[in-house]
Amino acid sequence: MNRLFEMDSHDYEDSYKIFRRPSARAVILKPNKTIALVYSVNNRYYKFPGGGIKDDEERRTALIREVKEEAGLSVISGTIREFGSVLRRQKSDKEENTIFEQENFYYFCDCEEEIGEQNLDDYEAEAGFVLRFVSLDEAIKTNGEFRSDNQFDQLMIDRERRVLELIKEVIDED
Numbered sequence: 001m002n003r004l005f006e007m008d009s010h011d012y013e014d015s016y017k018i019f020r021r022p023s024a025r026a027v028i029l030k031p032n033k034t035i036a037l038v039y040s041v042n043n044r045y046y047k048f049p050g051g052g053i054k055d056d057e058e059r060r061t062a063l064i065r066e067v068k069e070e071a072g073l074s075v076i077s078g079t080i081r082e083f084g085s086v087l088r089r090q091k092s093d094k095e096e097n098t099i100f101e102q103e104n105f106y107y108f109c110d111c112e113e114e115i116g117e118q119n120l121d122d123y124e125a126e127a128g129f130v131l132r133f134v135s136l137d138e139a140i141k142t143n144g145e146f147r148s149d150n151q152f153d154q155l156m157i158d159r160e161r162r163v164l165e166l167i168k169e170v171i172d173e174d
Contacts (some may be wrong), residue, residue: 001105002168004084007159009151012099014089019092024063025050027083027163028111028118033171034133035164038112040068041128045146045157046139046164048106059105060150064173067109070124071131072116076153079110083167086159093137093152100152106163 024031025048028036037046050070064075083106103136120129143161148154 001082002084003084004106005162006087007085007089007130007155008154009090011151012089013097016091016097016099018099018101019102022053022059022105024050024053024066024105024107026063026067026071026073026111027107027108027167028067028073028105029167029171030133033136033168035136035139035167036073036131036133037073037139038129039132039134041130043127043146043148043153044161045127045143046132047157047160048132048163053105060107063105063107063109067111068116069114069119070129072118073111073131074114074116076110076112081108082106084106086163088155088159090155093150100115100122103142104159136164136171140168 005016027048038049039046049067050063051066051070053059060080064077067073067075086104088102088104090100092100115131140161143157146157
């Protein structure tokens with residue numbers, strides 16, 4: 001898969017151990033440059049539906065599972081196509097002397113029209129995740145205004161904003 005960009009905060013020592021947590025994320029475009037995103041009501045940011053890939057799981061299988069859990073949407077497997085990946089590296093906020101490394105694999109895909117129930121993890125429910133269909137401009141603006149004292153969260157939302165900007169560039173070219 002093509003690498004879109006890398007983000008590295010360089011806030012760690014090279015001697016730290018590396019914790020890898022790859023993820024699969026869905027780019028679900030709708031007419032009029034709207035996109036299906038997960039919105040954090042409590043923290044006021046948008047993120048792509050998706051999440052962690054389990055050790056024995058294929059990326060596309062993880063994508064389908066995670067989109068169903070986070071957004072209640074059923075991905076149509078035959079529509080999945082690669083967009084690109086983003087590598088994120090920073091000091092772990094959970095484990096001392098550890099680098100958090102996450103390769104985020106982004107896929108364009110379509111979903112069934114019916115929206116089912118979310119099955120959120122505790123932290124997702126705490127953040128108040130809800131599915132929203134918004135314009136790319138609104139999502140870019142909202143994430144651009146997001147500020148957090150938590151560098152871990154800030155880098156994540158900056159990543160999502162940059163990917164949204166790249167998608168907008170691709171759409172504007174068409």
